[in-house]
Amino acid sequence: MITIVEEKDAKFITHAGSFHPDEVMATVLLEILYGDIDLARVAEIDEKETDAFVYDIGLGKYDHHQEDKVRRENGIAYSSVGLIWRDYGKQILEKIGLKDYLEDYYYDIDDQIIMPIDALDNGEGERISMTISSVISISNPFWNSHISGDEAFLNSVDFMRTVLNVYIKYLTDVYNNNELDWDDGYDWLDTVLKKIVLDIANEAKCFIFNEEGGALEMWDEYGEEIITYYNHTSKHAEQGVYDVKKMFFQPLSFEREETEGVTAYPVEQLAILLEHYHKNGEEFLKGILNTCIDSEVSRIQGMDYVEAQIDLSENHIMILEQFVPWKGTLLKSESNKVNDIYLTVFPSQRGGWNFQGVPLSPASFDTRIKVPEEWCGKRDSELVELTGVQGARFIHPGGFIGGAENFESIMELANRIVKYTENYKTH
Known part of the structure; x- marks a missing residue:
């Protein structure tokens, strides 16, 4: 059983805000391994200051947001779920009660379920419609939803638990020569x-x-x-x-x-x-x-607001005073300003503000912005020193998203990225 608790009562900790397939499936695996899970979803955590099992946050053993990502032999970077599966996968399968074909289960589940989640979460896979990952993506609360983030997260854990259980049943039939038609x-x-x-x-x-x-x-x-x-x-x-x-x-x-x-x-x-x-x-x-x-x-109910903010955009930046799904609307917009927007600024669900680059297409990991390589993957004081922006929190290793403590800081960071992008384009 998984119970969402306060950080002080947590035995397990992952990140708050939008959830993703990697920490959702990781939670399923940890529940099998440990039984009852008292879980806190937090904005930030220093892994050195807690005895809890920390994953997908904190830059520790089971995080993957460090600059020097741990990679598989095939070159794909691990995400939190891949790291946990690497270390505990066979033990988890034994907990389920599997004995025969243990190696086969381990590698088949890794190949079909775990590794693809790793790849997509690290921006290295091929994003297509209607997969288990895209279902998790649309299961996050909508901007005008009445469901809480924690409730939606637990619903997604139920979904991923079903994915794992039914795939194991399928593999059991395959290993016993009972092929599905x-x-x-x-x-x-x-x-x-x-x-x-x-x-x-x-x-x-x-x-x-x-x-x-x-x-x-x-x-x-x-x-x-x-x-x-x-x-x-x-x-x-x-x-x-x-x-x-x-x-x-x-x-x-x-x-x-x-x-x-x-x-x-x-x-x-x-x-x-x-x-x-x-x-x-x-x-x-x-x-x-x-x-x-x-x-x-x-998304439709937020379209008019996004269109209005497109028309109000300045210096290649669109500002959303509240988060509204914006990518689809922006990429389809016929506004004469839409092609000039490099990035969007909006409040973060984890507190503070984020910037995010406008993707080149709906399924693309590539964006219209260019971020200095030495900034990518950096956080907190190191990022502040590199950028000169007080309050800068993080920039993703892929450079497509970053955060800061307040609106003034994120705008300063966004403007510096715009300037760097403009210089990059002209040289």
Whole structure:
């Protein structure tokens, strides 16, 4: 059992704010290993000042935000979950009760579940739609959500616990020569996706006049009414239809081509496994579709604010006085100022303020900014000395995001990055 507690009562500590697949799955592994988990999610921690097990924060043994990341033999950097799996994976499997094929379980789970999380969290993998990692991403509370960050985190731990358990069941069958019929699984998927659209259209009180075609056709037919129902207005509904289609229906409606890079476990395969072993694959997919719709409706409800801030941007910086999902809106905006914005400044969920570079495309890790290499991966006093910005807290090793204690400090840091980017572009 996992209980969220205050830092002083914690036996385990990870970071607060937006959660990611690595510390979510790491929490699942630690629960198997230790049983009850009294966990604090904090903005900052000095690992030397606590006896708690600290992960994905603190620059200690089970963090990966140091400049000198620990890497696998294949060159992919570990994240917190990979480091824990490296040290405790076989022990965790024994705790589950596995004895035979222990090495096979260890390496297969690492290859299909753990290592892809490592790669994506370190910006080294291939980010695609509808994987277990993208589900965790959209499971963070929306800017206007009523759910708390801790509650959403625990829900995501439940999700990742399910991922691990069902994949172990699948591997057990594989090792015992009970292969799953994936063709039957994909036939089921096609049928159930269409059913889900029609069910949700009924819930949205759509007049269903056509049931010809598959899920994509049904979504094209009824999506705008569904988005309007959830959004309580038709404003920007057509954008929501397009985005949910691209986010959910397109990747699930066709068998995917092999990706060249490492990427996370696909949702459609997980759904097929859940249906095969637990008969709840349909419920699982409908829950994710609802989350996708909620996520898109939340983004739509913030679009006008982001567009207004784009028009108010100055010196290549857009300022958000409250955090609102901004990337999709900015990258699609037709404002004559949008291409001049290099980075966005917004309040951090961990306190203070952050900057984040505008990505070159929705799936890209590369951004429009260039940060001095000697700043990347640095924190606190070392970063203050290098940048000359009092209150500078951190810059990610990848340089795409950083933080400071207050608005004045983050703006000073952002302006220096803009100046460096401009100089870089002209030389």
